[in-house]
Amino acid sequence: MRVESWTEWDPLRHVIVGRADLGQVPAPEPAVNAKVPEHSDMRGRWGRRPQDSIDRANALLDDFAALLRRRGIVVDRPEPIDFDAGIQTPDFQARTQFGCMAPRDVLLTVGPEIVEATMSFRCRWFEYLAYRPLLTRYFEADPAFRHTAAPKPRLTDRSFRPGYLDDAIGVQTRLDWTARKVFVTTEEEILFDAADVIRLGRDLIVQHGFTTNRKGIAWLRRHFPDHRVHAAHFPGDPYPAHIDCTLVPLCPGLILSNPTRPLPEHLRSLFRTNDWQVVEAAPPAHAEPPPLCYSSVWLSMNVLMLDARTVCVEKTEVHQAEQLDRLGFEVVPVALRDAYPFGGGLHCCTADVYRAGDRTDYLPRP
Ligand code: ARG
Secondary structure, eight states: OOOBBOBSSSOEEEEEEOBOTTOEEOOOOHHHHHHSOTTOTTTTOOEEOOHHHHHHHHHHHHHHHHHHHHTTOEEEOOOOOOTTSOEEOSSOEESOOOOBSOHHHHEEEEBTEEEEOOOSOGGGTTGGGGTHHHHHHHHHHOTTOEEEEOOOOOOOGGGBOGGGGOSOOOHHHHHHHHHTTOOSBOSSSOOOOGGGEEEEBTEEEEEOSSSOOHHHHHHHHHHOTTSEEEEEOOTTOSSOOOGGGTEEEEETTEEEEOTTSOOOHHHHHHHHHTTOEEEEOOOOSOSSOOTTOOSOGGGGGOOEEEETTEEEEETTOHHHHHHHHHTTOEEEEEOOGGGGGGTOSTTTTEEEEEESOOOOBSOOOO
16 A cells, blocks of 8 residues: 555545544634634534434445445545543643544645644644554555654644634624634644645645644645645635635646635636636535534535546535536535534545645646
């Protein structure tokens, strides 16, 4: 076996698919308070999610894993740890953990390396442990695999802006703040989530927002000196976290952009100069996310490319599926909506281990 993946679209041969076991509604903490939408049914409650929702989400994730295996893709699964248990470090306590449905948030695969992200939610500090058995196995099997853990953050109160602790900030104020890059995380220390990064060969695009700060982007830039690392800020999202419902590359020359979170001009011009087409994603099929879900309805565009012409789309996201079909892709429908509350969609619930391809320069003109 081999670890290597440079893009979001090269032929997928080996992947990790998350599990919903012991999934939690996290207890209040600064980062969670800022990210859970103000009117969400998650507010005012925390602890293990209802067992029937866990069973249903696991059935969907198992079916997705089976579908990938039928297509000849090797699928590994994490080993859930006791997410019910509270955690403590010298700097903080958290009364619950989170879960391991979304390996994309934690594991950043760039070439022959997997980086465990720092994370920025206290409840997710130990989540990497669910993946350590797999990463250890990869380390033993692949002599070229580089296993890296980014600097563990302290996540004291200094890492979070106190203004975001208020439960009733109001969406307009949030939009004003995020437009001015006033995010919940401060610049106290290096912070990034792996899902804030998209990979396009020689280029990495990193979202600056709630879960990744400037120091996190600087760390990535210094850590990957052979890449061009572009920082991106998308006004229009009151809860900016994780880039994969905002900007989603489909294949060389084609990228989906969330029409409510406009692409910054420097990236628009980079794509234009290199003859890439930026397509506005179709509207989501649903007006609301499912119960106890902290992501937005834009999980519609959280697709997983199996190769540059085959795309997995959530089965009920009919507008997104139709748009991708029109763009010429083979669309593979996958039922996953009832698993959204556990951490996200088809891209979130996976992490690349191997895609057949190399570090091509897809955006050579500056
Ligand atoms: N913040 C995104 C939205 O609500 C959800 C991103 C989920 N992505 C992930 N990798 N967990 O639009």
